[in-house]
Amino acid sequence: MAFHGNRPAWLDHVAPDSPEGIVAALSDLRGRTPIDEIADRAGLSRFAVSRALSGQTMPRLPTFLALIEALSLRLLDWLAAAAPIARLPSVAPAWAQLEAQRRAAYALPWTQAVLRALELSEYEHLPEHRTGWIARRIGVPDAVEQDCLDALSAGGQITWDGRHWRVSGSEALDTRRDRTLGIRNKRFWAQTGLEQLGAQSDGLFSYNVFSVSERDLERLRRLHLAYFRQLRSVVAESTPSERVVVANVQLFALDRGALGRPAETPDETEDAVAVTPATRDATNS
Secondary structure (H helix, E strand, O other): OOOOOOOOHHHHOOOOOOHHHHHHHHHHHHOOOOHHHHHHHHOOOHHHHHHHHHOOOOOOHHHHHHHHHHHHOOHHHHHHHHOOHHHOOOOHHHHHHHHHHHHHHHHOOHHHHHHHHHOOHHHHOOOOOOOOHHHHHHOOOHHHHHHHHHHHHHOOOEEEOOOOEEEOOOOOOOHHHOHHHHHHHHHHHHHHHHHHHHOOOOOOOOOOOOOOOHHHHHHHHHHHHHHHHHHHHHHHHOOOOOOOOOOOOOOOOOOOOOOOOHHHOOOOOOOOOOOOOOOOOOOOO
């Protein structure tokens, strides 16, 4: 459950280590992602993915782990939930780096935007790194740019090649490990959205207050989750990197009552939606 954040509903009906449990776990992560897309991400054939997701065959461990990474972009988090990292020495260094990245994201939320700016084609084509270029691009003080670069370098997320900072690659970050800090980051990016709105940004800001049946509210909740997953899929495959963008996605009830099953919230990495070379995104929704 550490991986999911909340107990998945399917655990009430099947054991996680049973064939049915494996199918349920993979299906839960899949959402509505097309099989062709999953196969491409995992480096597997469409036939192998289809058989694993339908339960026609039990995937071998390498195939199963490839599917976990392709469907969640959080294989390290899954491994850490499955067994103590101390018993997995081959991934311990990567896990330590991931934890350092989380600490940077908590302490300095702007690190995620700075990372994305370093991936921009325009930055890569600069003759050399220019202090303040990133700050002006994303609208922060020069001091914030430098603090973020220092934190990202210390966490191994970026390296200096003598002329530019280069993104080293990272797993998708999951801030659900500390709910209080995760909420703080959500509030940070929500406040950033308010500031953009107040500055009459040309971004998309929409709302709709409505009454709806419980049945249709569930339909809307699932559409909300499907949109979020699809957004991440588009980001993961997008090239070249030309813009730094934030997506704040919200759906909440004003009256009493839960908004569906909390286990299915698309809580997945660190703040809103950003991009890294391998995963090309970071979220906490």
